[in-house]
Amino acid sequence: MIKVDFLGPIQKPSLELEINNLNELATILQEDKELNEWLENCAVAVNDNLVSSLEHPLKDGDKVSLLPPVCGG
Amino acid sequence: MLYLYDGPLPVSDILKEWYEEEATSNYGAFIPFVGTVRSEDDIDGLSFDIYEPILNSWFEAWKIKAQKKGAIIKMAHSKGDVMLHESSYIAAVFSPKRRVALEFIDEFVEDFKASAPIWKYDLKDGERIYALDRSTAIKGSGILGAKG
Numbered sequence: 001m002i003k004v005d006f007l008g009p010i011q012k013p014s015l016e017l018e019i020n021n022l023n024e025l026a027t028i029l030q031e032d033k034e035l036n037e038w039l040e041n042c043a044v045a046v047n048d049n050l051v052s053s054l055e056h057p058l059k060d061g062d063k064v065s066l067l068p069p070v071c072g073g
Numbered sequence: 074m075l076y077l078y079d080g081p082l083p084v085s086d087i088l089k090e091w092y093e094e095e096a097t098s099n100y101g102a103f104i105p106f107v108g109t110v111r112s113e114d115d116i117d118g119l120s121f122d123i124y125e126p127i128l129n130s131w132f133e134a135w136k137i138k139a140q141k142k143g144a145i146i147k148m149a150h151s152k153g154d155v156m157l158h159e160s161s162y163i164a165a166v167f168s169p170k171r172r173v174a175l176e177f178i179d180e181f182v183e184d185f186k187a188s189a190p191i192w193k194y195d196l197k198d199g200e201r202i203y204a205l206d207r208s209t210a211i212k213g214s215g216i217l218g219a220k221g
Contacts, residue, residue: 008122008192009203026217039218043211048126052213066217067124069208072150072191073108073162073182 002058004029005065010038022046022054025064042066074147075132077123081159087149091165095145100167102174106182108162110155117196118156119204124190131189135181144168144177148185154196188212 002019006012012035019025022044029035044051045065046058058064076087084107092103110119132148139146144166151161164182168174188211193204 007124007190009194009205022217029217030219036219040215041210042217043214044216045127048130050127050211050213052216054216065124065127067127067190067211067214068192068203069205069210069214070187070189070191071193071204071208072121072123072185072189073193 001060003063005063006038007065008068008070010035010042010066010068019058021058022051022056022064025058026054038066038068042068074136074145075129076147076149077125078149078151079153080151081155082149082151082161082163084160084163087163088165091147095167098167099169100145101169102171103165103167104171104174104178105163105165106178107160109160110157112157114195115197116157117198118154118159119161120154120194120196120201121151121161122192122194123150123152127190135184139166139177142168142173142177144173146177146181150191156196 001016004015004017004025017028029039045067046056047063088105095103135146147165149163155161164178166174166178168177187209194201195204
């Protein structure tokens with residue numbers, strides 16, 4: 001099971017999904033119209049490390065986080 | 074040396090503490106940057122969410138960069154609400170000579186703005202409104218989108 005967390009201003013509860021890579025996650029999340037704009041501007045972390053490829057493999061127990069645009073300070 | 078506070082930063086206390094911590098460390102330069110909430114667009118204040126695991130690893134990487142230049146970096150940031158004329162952010166560099174510290178604080182604050190996982194909201198008329206137009210997408214964003 002993969003846990004998916006939506007951070008910061010994305011007001012959405014976490015999901016638990018049976019998926020093997022980020023490509024499968026993209027397909028699932030793109031079906032949610034409310035998420036479409038967020039998907040275009042969010043960074044993605046797996047187990048708190050930012051990733052840059054949808055080919056990134058996922059294994060049972062991994063945590064995926066979506067990080068919207070940031071503005072500290 | 075990353076410090077997170079609930080609400081506004083006690084700026085005088087933090088600067089005094091940092092100054093005294095390094096008073097005999099033989100650094101010739103101490104360059105702090107303090108970010109204060111300004112009155113604009115009728116806001117009552119700002120509010121912040123922080124994702125600490127990634128903020129911590131981002132900061133650790135900058136600590137190592139500072140070490141390589143013989144410098145140290147310290148940072149404090151607020152969580153939650155910070156009202157007008159209160160401060161939410163302090164970054165400071167200590168280094169043997171001023172040039173390294175001046176350049177390093179600039180690089181550090183720029184990357185902080187672009188990469189640190191902190192989300193800002195305007196507090197206005199009792200609402201907490203995400204400041205999307207002032208925010209920056211982290212490098213590599215958008216891979217999950219249809220255009221990704």
